[in-house]
Amino acid sequence: MDAEKFGYQYYRQVFSKTSKPFAFIDLDLFDANAAALKQRAGNKAIRIASKSIRCQMLMSRLLASDPQFQGVMSFHPEEATYLSRQGFDDILLGYPIYDKRYIRAIAEHVSEGKKIIFMVDDVNQLEQINRVGAALEVELPVCLDIDMSSRYPFLHFGVLRSRLQKTEDVLSIYQAIEKSRYVFLDGIMGYEAQIAGLADNVPGQFLKSQVIRFLKSRSCKEVADRRARIIGALAEHGATPRFINGGGTGSLETTASEDVVTEVAVGSGFFSSALFDHYRQFKHHPAAGFAVEIVRKSSDGIFTCLGGGYVASGQPGKDRLPQPYLPESFQLTTNEAAGEVQTPIIYHGKESLDFGDPVFFRHSKAGELCERFNQLHLVREGKLVGEVPTYRGEGLCFI
Ligand SMILES: Cc1ncc(COP(=O)(O)O)c(C=O)c1O
Known part of the structure; x- marks a missing residue:
């Protein structure tokens, strides 16, 4: 992956006119992940685990892209009937x-x-x-x-x-x-x-x-x-x-x-959420992320953002927190971590951050990101190319 291309300035430019907080999918990376997953699956069919995507349009897109993708694994009966009504089988x-x-x-x-x-x-x-x-x-x-x-x-x-x-x-x-x-x-x-x-x-x-x-x-x-x-x-x-x-x-x-x-x-491999960063056998690309906005500069190197506390399910631990993504090497604070309304970050890196700038995180789980946002903004080749509703954005809340 080209670090420059998918770096802070790249996404900052792409989203220069997007109000925060927002979630996004980088389609270049999403498609690269899909290709790598097909290869890893060898000659087996791939059933899409919907719980780790929770966006109907991205799932239809995958299913239409290659016959190796066959069928869906659904996590709730109302989701199953909803998908069936939408034409999934x-x-x-x-x-x-x-x-x-x-x-x-x-x-x-x-x-x-x-x-x-x-x-x-x-x-x-x-x-x-x-x-x-x-x-x-x-x-x-x-x-x-x-x-x-x-x-x-x-x-x-x-x-x-x-x-x-x-x-x-x-x-x-x-x-x-x-x-x-x-x-x-x-x-x-x-x-x-x-x-x-x-x-x-x-x-x-x-x-x-x-x-x-x-x-x-x-x-x-x-x-x-x-x-x-x-x-x-x-x-x-x-x-x-x-x-x-x-x-x-x-x-x-x-x-x-x-x-x-x-x-x-x-499921998770398409977005490649943070919990899937550390496996010996494979490394997929960070295709999904979210951004919050800097609204305070509390002191030197401390920037406070609006929102951000999207903590994942499972055994509580640091790995369930949103993972700092871009700019590189910023950190959450130990006392507050990712807060419900305010998330302070520590940053002493080379980017000059200011009021209104985005700070990018990755959710540690894939599908749960979509329970926090109504849309996913879609990026391709450095441009915003559209947005698709999450289940939540369609008014759907299954679990
Ligand atoms: C029954 C079942 N199969 C497969 C998966 C794999 O999904 P993923 O690729 O998102 O890890 C899960 C995830 O929890 C699951 O519960």
Whole structure:
């Protein structure tokens, strides 16, 4: 990446007439990320994880750009029906739902010929879906979420989600699917969060990064064996799911190398939010950012901006704060960090900053940026080329 081209003066010039705060996508970098992600995914299809984009137009753009992008992984049933109404198809609910109203709304789309797939890991969810299917007389597709975490004696390495851990658990729920008149098995998903979502090359954390790499390499092997074993056992019992989904931005190389996997899920890699900066296997470009305005000069080298406190979800820590981006090498203060209305920054660099100047940050998570802004300004080749609404900008708030 050309540091000069994508530096402070570049963006300052691009946004010289834009009121702050604002969020933006650099399309040159977004497209470069999409190309790199396709390459990393090898010959596997890529399902777009919508939670990490939350902007309908950017997702349509990706899907139209290359047949390797196929389908969406949705994070909420109302989002799934919204996307379906907008013309999207092959929408996999990434997480189980239980509310009958939501199941019914989706079932209505399925009965009209749309492909929206429910996620299940428990017979209780399955029975609920089957009851709705029976009431509407429509067969509903389900995907089994298989636990891909690694369990070590003193460490649960992965997320706490699915209860389907062993081959027997999966076969038993498969039998329940077979006995249910109104559901059928359409896919299998296994999300190895401990590989896909855990940075392993963090500056200043050499030892921790080494340990994580070691755990990851052990877990990768185990995950691949488990997935192959479970898919093999299902096949012996006559199951022929249409797709086998795995992974996320951080695990593309390893997930895509598994023969049984037919598609990978990718979201965060398109924006390449700050939490994805420190992986050993890849480096994507910072395609998304936001800017706040300098409104005070509190003292020498201290500039205070309006807004900025867009903190990310997950385990609290410094890495969940907005990450200082441009001008290079400014810092947040320890006491205030990124504040709800006022964010002081410390800067002694070469740019001369003044009232009204922008200060650029990156959100540590990709999709959450869009919950803070109604639009994303689009930049290409040093010019503003438009703006697109986020979900929030369309009045949509799902979670
Ligand atoms: C089920 C599932 N698959 C895949 C992903 C990967 O998404 P991303 O590429 O944004 O890390 C996630 C993210 O949390 C997920 O929950």
